[in-house]
Amino acid sequence: MRVASPDRSVRPAVPGDAAAIAHIQATGMETVLARLSVGPDGVTPLAVDKSVPQVPERTVREQWVETLSAPRPEGCHTLVALHGAGVAGFASCAPGGEVEPVPGREAPIVAGTDILALEVAPDFARSGHGSRLLAALADLTGAPNLRVWITAGDDPRVRFFQSAGFAPAGVGRRLAAGSGVLVEHLWTADIER
Secondary structure (H helix, E strand, O other): OOEEEOOEEEEEOOHHHHHHHHHHHHHHHHHHHHHOEEEOOEEEOHHHOOOOOOOOHHHHHHHHHHHHHOOOOOOOEEEEEEEOOEEEEEEEEEEEOOEOOOOOOOOOEOOEEEEEEEEEOHHHOOOOHHHHHHHHHHHHHOOOEEEEEEEOOOHHHHHHHHHOOOEEEEEEEEEEEOOEEEEEEEEEEEOOO
16 A cells, blocks of 8 residues: 555555545535436526435444455455544445446447446545545556446546546446436546556
């Protein structure tokens, strides 16, 4: 793991980090869902669609306690970014299989590592924690590529991953969100070893 300075570092998450991770994740989900939902007319403010269920932070915390207390499956990692003694962000990843070619793309995307979550608490935005988490995932996994699904219209997330060398893979998916649909696009970055 990379250590940035005495008060900023990245380490594997432990069960005691579950409350902080859950709070950061719930805040991140609220931010994205409050910003957008994709419907027949394109990107629409979600405030119009009150049917999207909100997962209680308590439930998210309990799921993280269970996940971080269980034996870690091979290739799966959850890391936390520390700012002083507090958790400022987290990232979680798992092995990802080959993605078959789609129209306009001749070759498949080789198996790599899927970034399941990468969130930084709003108070610590733009302080390097996201970049440290991403670099630690790349170092730790040793995968030939990293991939992440980004919700259409989530411009801050697109800018972050684009600045880190990710590019759209030309693959999309649609996810049910209440009575609406969220569209996500796959972004990838090859890792030079």
